[in-house]
Amino acid sequence: MSTTTTQPAPTGHQKLTMAQALNHALRDEMSADPSVVVFGEDVGALGGVFRITDGLTAEFGDTRCFDTPLAESGIVGMAIGMAMNGMRPVVEMQFDAFGYPAFEQVVSHVAKMRNRTRGAVTLPMVIRVPYAGGIGGVEHHCDSSEAYYAHTPGLQVLTPADAADAYGLLRAAIASPDPVVFLEPKKLYWAKEEVDLSAEVPGIGRAVVRRAGTDATLIAYGPSVPVALEAAAIAAQEGRSLQVVDVRSIVPFDDETVAAAVRSTGRAVVIAEAPGFASVASEIAARVTERCFHSLAAPIARVTGFDIPFPPPKLEHFQLPGVDRVLDAVDALQWETS
Amino acid sequence: MPTAVPVQLIGPDGERVATSARAMPSDADLVRAYTALVAARRLNDQAYALVRQGRLAVYPSSHGQEACQVAAAQVLDAADWLFPTYRDTAAVVARGVPAGEVLVLLKGDWHSGYDPYTHNVAPQATPLATQLLHAVGVAHAARLRVEPTVVLAMCGDGATSEGDFHEALNFAAVFRAPVVFFVQNNEYAISVPLARQSVAPSLAHKGIGYGIRGERVDGNDAAALLTVLGDAVTRAREGAGPQLIEAHTYRMQAHTNADDARRYRADADVAAWEHRDPLARLSTYLRGRGLLDDAGQQVADAAAEELAAGMREELFRDVTPDPADLFTHVFAVPTPQLIEQSAVVADEQSREGALR
Numbered sequence: 001m002s003t004t005t006t007q008p009a010p011t012g013h014q015k016l017t018m019a020q021a022l023n024h025a026l027r028d029e030m031s032a033d034p035s036v037v038v039f040g041e042d043v044g045a046l047g048g049v050f051r052i053t054d055g056l057t058a059e060f061g062d063t064r065c066f067d068t069p070l071a072e073s074g075i076v077g078m079a080i081g082m083a084m085n086g087m088r089p090v091v092e093m094q095f096d097a098f099g100y101p102a103f104e105q106v107v108s109h110v111a112k113m114r115n116r117t118r119g120a121v122t123l124p125m126v127i128r129v130p131y132a133g134g135i136g137g138v139e140h141h142c143d144s145s146e147a148y149y150a151h152t153p154g155l156q157v158l159t160p161a162d163a164a165d166a167y168g169l170l171r172a173a174i175a176s177p178d179p180v181v182f183l184e185p186k187k188l189y190w191a192k193e194e195v196d197l198s199a200e201v202p203g204i205g206r207a208v209v210r211r212a213g214t215d216a217t218l219i220a221y222g223p224s225v226p227v228a229l230e231a232a233a234i235a236a237q238e239g240r241s242l243q244v245v246d247v248r249s250i251v252p253f254d255d256e257t258v259a260a261a262v263r264s265t266g267r268a269v270v271i272a273e274a275p276g277f278a279s280v281a282s283e284i285a286a287r288v289t290e291r292c293f294h295s296l297a298a299p300i301a302r303v304t305g306f307d308i309p310f311p312p313p314k315l316e317h318f319q320l321p322g323v324d325r326v327l328d329a330v331d332a333l334q335w336e337t338s
Numbered sequence: 339m340p341t342a343v344p345v346q347l348i349g350p351d352g353e354r355v356a357t358s359a360r361a362m363p364s365d366a367d368l369v370r371a372y373t374a375l376v377a378a379r380r381l382n383d384q385a386y387a388l389v390r391q392g393r394l395a396v397y398p399s400s401h402g403q404e405a406c407q408v409a410a411a412q413v414l415d416a417a418d419w420l421f422p423t424y425r426d427t428a429a430v431v432a433r434g435v436p437a438g439e440v441l442v443l444l445k446g447d448w449h450s451g452y453d454p455y456t457h458n459v460a461p462q463a464t465p466l467a468t469q470l471l472h473a474v475g476v477a478h479a480a481r482l483r484v485e486p487t488v489v490l491a492m493c494g495d496g497a498t499s500e501g502d503f504h505e506a507l508n509f510a511a512v513f514r515a516p517v518v519f520f521v522q523n524n525e526y527a528i529s530v531p532l533a534r535q536s537v538a539p540s541l542a543h544k545g546i547g548y549g550i551r552g553e554r555v556d557g558n559d560a561a562a563l564l565t566v567l568g569d570a571v572t573r574a575r576e577g578a579g580p581q582l583i584e585a586h587t588y589r590m591q592a593h594t595n596a597d598d599a600r601r602y603r604a605d606a607d608v609a610a611w612e613h614r615d616p617l618a619r620l621s622t623y624l625r626g627r628g629l630l631d632d633a634g635q636q637v638a639d640a641a642a643e644e645l646a647a648g649m650r651e652e653l654f655r656d657v658t659p660d661p662a663d664l665f666t667h668v669f670a671v672p673t674p675q676l677i678e679q680s681a682v683v684a685d686e687q688s689r690e691g692a693l694r
């Protein structure tokens with residue numbers, strides 16, 4: 001039914017969008033492990049509204065990739081049972097805010113099952129969530145919901161910022177013995193880049209330095225990583241050397257890599273789209289401060305979304321942390337005292 | 339028990355269905371509905387064009403479902419409430435909310451573009467089935483306040499799978515709330531056909547387990563809709579508790595302009611519904627009874643054209659939304675943090691150049 005189903009096997013370099021890389025990851029895990037099943041709303045014939053599951057039903061049959069009745073709590077609840085009985089479900093919440101009906105299942109069961117049963121029952125399942133803004137979406141289509149999940153002990157929370165990571169992290173998530181909330185920055189779905197699918201990608205729990213720099217560290221994840229990289233490129237022209245760290249894995253969090261990076265520069269700005277109050281960005285700032293206090297020349301700054309409901313399309317650019325806000329924050333890192 | 343066959347008063351051929359015992363709406367009501375149908379169709383087509391012209395971000399069309407849209411508005415009194423979804427723009431406009439205000443959401447200037455209290459129309463709901471519980475709340479409050487209000491709450495076939503749909507039916511039944519749940523079964527939830535959504539004999543049957551009377555109606559027959567919905571509103575108003583109405587209709591276009599329906603359904607499936615078009619049906623009936631002639635059609639067309647012209651005018655008018663609004667409506671009294679953040683944006687605005 002779909003035209004883009006047959007994609008080349010994952011060998012060597014190829015130009016892929018993040019969406020295609022995610023599709024490859026699902027395909028490869030489904031091929032490697034017959035217990036991997038994919039389900040959700042419109043993931044079958046349609047291939048998902050973002051086409052991440054494109055062609056999976058055609059290739060693996062509708063017992064491996066299938067549409068469910070329209071109920072997110074049902075999707076996650078059933079995935080829990082299937083994971084309890086030998087399968088590895090990968091489910092899709094169609095958009096960030098449409099994952100909320102499943103909140104009860106996620107918080108009370110997905111996150112707690114291992115602990116409640118002293119490790120007897122584990123839930124190897126992945127909840128994929130297209131998230132965040134930057135696509136001109138109307139209300140309920142642009143939430144950055146990572147803090148809800150990150151604040152719930154028992155959930156691993158991952159978010160890739162490029163196609164290679166999307167592939168490697170999603171495969172790692174599916175292979176993980178514990179549940180993962182996999183947040184896909186939808187504004188990055190269509191960016192094409194050269195990817196080597198056979199390359200080793202750092203796994204769950206590892207942050208990476210995306211750009212070397214000596215004057216200050218920009219810490220970002222998901223949709224904010226390209227913003228940080230662009231800011232660093234502009235700063236370089238202005239004679240300031242900014243290092244960029246991609247967090248990748250919000251939970252578990254890589255204190256070691258992030259703190260080492262900040263110690264090397266002595267200054268840091270955390271960048272995230274979500275409202276800043278009680279956020280993942282706040283957590284990162286606090287952790288870095290605790291670990292790097294004596295190496296810091298300025299307090300850690302945060303450039304985040306404002307503490308408002310996500311704006312309508314024509315106002316969203318005011319909410320998204322842009323390059324200028326990042327550079328303003330860098331400028332304010334008390335350079336005169338160093 | 340819902341009937342095996344949906345109530346139909348006018349067949350696809352425009353003839354009165356002889357077998358139905360249900361009353362035909364008055365001639366005046368039918369003529370009024372027809373004028374509204376013509377306007378609703380024009381609204382759908384104009385909105386679709388406005389998407390292509392880049393003036394609307396997206397439009398979930400009710401093309402083909404206009405009889406449901408119009409009847410939902412027409413059976414309510416001014417003090418009653420309507421709870422619409424994203425697909426029910428035409429119903430909201432038929433209720434009297436200016437199209438320009440309704441389309442603010444899809445134009446992207448703000449979320450709800452109208453004041454719900456002006457016409458007793460709740461904001462269009464996107465999170466599926468959530469609004470049904472709000473409808474129950476409005477109805478229950480009306481009972482406690484001894485007001486004669488009836489609430490008509492709309493949702494799609496897919497939304498009946500959500501937990502909130504079931505909670506809403508049960509709450510309404512337990513509290514005997516005067517709510518009419520109006521399900522437009524257009525056979526699809528984006529790509530998922532009804533058969534994958536439910537194996538119940540009909541969606542109206544879902545009322546049985548909650549002790550709610552369920553009824554099925556031809557969703558492309560404006561006359562049947564006016565009668566069935568009208569009776570349901572009357573029963574709810576007289577204290578009979580909640581009512582569930584399932585209208586059998588069809589989503590003639592893609593889910594929205596962003597959707598590619600050919601990936602999951604054949605054009606032939608859609609074509610099979612062409613001859614059940616709600617406008618043609620009522621037009622044939624009215625003409626056969628001498629209630630509509632070319633002059634009458636022209637009057638309806640002219641009114642619809644005026645609506646479309648108004649939409650174009652509104653949507654081609656570029657308003658620059660004020661970012662200060664982002665901070666003013668979060669709380670009655672902005673938090674100190676919001677005041678600070680609003681000042682940051684104002685400062686950026688006062689500086690030269692566009693933000694990167």
Ligand SMILES: Cc1ncc(C[n+]2csc(CCOP(=O)(O)OP(=O)(O)O)c2C)c(N)n1
Pocket residue numbers: 041070072094098101425464465466493494495496497498524526527528589593
């Ligand atoms: C809670 C929730 N989950 C998912 C969605 C995404 N979504 C929007 S419309 C839609 C299909 C709804 O189908 P139906 O209820 O039949 O209404 P229709 O669009 O056909 O009018 C879906 C899945 C949503 N809006 N809310």
Ligand SMILES: [Mg+2]
Pocket residue numbers: 494495496522523524525526527528589
């Ligand atoms: Mg539907």
